[in-house]
Amino acid sequence: MSEHEKKPFDFMGFRKIASVFSIALLVASVVLLAVRGLDLGMDFTGGTSVEIEYAEAPALEEIRNTLDAAGYDQFVVQNFGADTTVLVRLAEAGNDELAVEVTKALEADGASLELVSSEFIGSQVGEELREDSGLGLLLALAVVLIYVGMRFQFKFGIASVLPLAHDVIIVLGVFSLFQWTFDLTVLAALLAVIGYSLNDTIVVADRIRENFRKMRVGDSWHIINTSIHQTISRTINTSGTTLVVLFSLYLLGGEAINNFALALIIGVVVGTYSSIYVSANLLLAFGVSREDLALPSKEGAATDEQEEEPPEWLNRM
Numbered sequence: 001m002s003e004h005e006k007k008p009f010d011f012m013g014f015r016k017i018a019s020v021f022s023i024a025l026l027v028a029s030v031v032l033l034a035v036r037g038l039d040l041g042m043d044f045t046g047g048t049s050v051e052i053e054y055a056e057a058p059a060l061e062e063i064r065n066t067l068d069a070a071g072y073d074q075f076v077v078q079n080f081g082a083d084t085t086v087l088v089r090l091a092e093a094g095n096d097e098l099a100v101e102v103t104k105a106l107e108a109d110g111a112s113l114e115l116v117s118s119e120f121i122g123s124q125v126g127e128e129l130r131e132d133s134g135l136g137l138l139l140a141l142a143v144v145l146i147y148v149g150m151r152f153q154f155k156f157g158i159a160s161v162l163p164l165a166h167d168v169i170i171v172l173g174v175f176s177l178f179q180w181t182f183d184l185t186v187l188a189a190l191l192a193v194i195g196y197s198l199n200d201t202i203v204v205a206d207r208i209r210e211n212f213r214k215m216r217v218g219d220s221w222h223i224i225n226t227s228i229h230q231t232i233s234r235t236i237n238t239s240g241t242t243l244v245v246l247f248s249l250y251l252l253g254g255e256a257i258n259n260f261a262l263a264l265i266i267g268v269v270v271g272t273y274s275s276i277y278v279s280a281n282l283l284l285a286f287g288v289s290r291e292d293l294a295l296p297s298k299e300g301a302a303t304d305e306q307e308e309e310p311p312e313w314l315n316r317m
Contacts, residue, residue, distance in 0.1 A: 011228045011276060012221050012284060018277035022166060029173020036176050041183030042076075042089050042121060044130050049119045050088045050099045055112035057083035060255070063106060070105040076181070078255045085116070133187045140194050141165060148198075152205055159282035160201045163274035167197050171266050175259075185260040193267030196242070200235055200275035207231050208283065212290050220288055224280050232276070239272040 042049070063077045063086060074091035088102055099118035106113060141161050149157030168190055175182050207227040215223055243265065250261035 009229055009232075010225060012225050012280065015277065015281045015284065018281060022274075022278055025170050025173070026166060029169045029176070032173050032176040033169075036179070038172065038176055038182040039179045040130070041181045041186075042091060043184045044133075044182070045091065046121050047074075047089060047091045048098055049121070050090070050102050051080060051116040051118070052086045052088065052103060052106065053114045053116050054084045054086060058086060058111060058113075060086070062109070063088070066106055066109055067102070072102075072105075076255075080256070133184075136187075137168065137190065137194075140191060144194070144198055148202070148205070151202075152209055153288075155283065155286045155288050156205050156209075159279050159286065160198065160205065162282060163201060163271075163278040164194050164197055166274050166278055167193055167267055167270045170270050171263055174266050175263070180259055180262065183259065185257060186263045189260045189263035189267065192264060193271060196264075196268060197271030197275060200238070200271060201279045203234065204228060204231050204275055204279060208280070208288075212288075220284060224283060228276055228280060235272060235275065239268055242268050 060077050060079070064075075067075055067077070067088070072090060072092070076087075076089040078087055078089075079085065080087035090098070090102070092098060099115055103113065103115045141164055144164060145157045145161040147157075148160040171190060171193060172182075174180075175186065180186075204227060207230055208224055211223045211227050211230075212220075215226070218226070246261050246265045246268065250258060250265065253261060
């Protein structure tokens with residue numbers, strides 16, 4: 001039996017289990033966000049950033065210990081561009097003396113350093129960033145709904161947007177659970193997750209549409225299973241290579257992009273799952289059929305029954 005003739009794995013046979021699993025994750029994420037909220041970074045809450053240049057590359061952990069001993073709370077210490085440049089971000093309101101006080105506290109350990117710059121982000125700016133970021137995510141989902149609805153069919157649009165919302169909420173839920181800092185880099189990662197997950201979903205949806213028009217036998221369940229079976233190797237290979245890069249970023253990229261890489265790692269895993277089980281599951285729930293995807297008939301065009309069977313090489317794709 002050739003590869004394209006093998007009976008595909010019954011992915012949809014686990015649709016009820018997948019539905020319960022997804023609903024449980026969503027409910028848990030929403031509860032966590034409502035109860036614990038997000039640990040918003042200073043991009044959203046306001047604070048002060050102090051850039052310091054050292055003569056030699058310092059140990060970041062020693063800087064954190066020094067600041068902690070000096071009585072500073074809620075601060076972040078990370079390299080900024082070079083190993084000798086350090087960015088200290090504090091939740092305290094900025095004033096003319098704060099940057100000087102931080103510099104003197106660090107100089108007390110005998111380190112040779114120079115204050116490069118300091119910048120204050122007001123709470124009003126942070127509140128505007130929160131509002132704009134939420135609107136940006138909603139706008140991205142709305143544009144996806146319009147695009148997929150025009151590219152395929154309205155049922156496909158809904159079945160593509162809901163998984164994207166599913167992915168974003170779960171990533172936010174994980175950040176709420178572990179109280180990882182949510183800042184602009186994580187917001188950028190969420191937008192990247194939307195794009196990545198949409199790409200996976202479009203690949204599966206395109207094959208489903210093609211098979212609905214090409215396959216002469218089989219109900220929606222069989223056609224969707226076959227479509228997922230034909231695209232699963234591509235999905236796994238793409239996700240696997242992406243995760244290799246993201247884990248490298250997380251392990252080697254430094255503290256500045258750790259949360260960015262974490263958000264993308266979670267998003268890629270959840271997005272791969274949702275493109276298979278959430279999107280296809282919704283299509284079955286919406287009752288997608290051949291009639292939904294039928295090409296408009298043209299005068300003199302052959303009917304489905306008169307169409308020639310697709311070549312064997314196309315079935316192998």
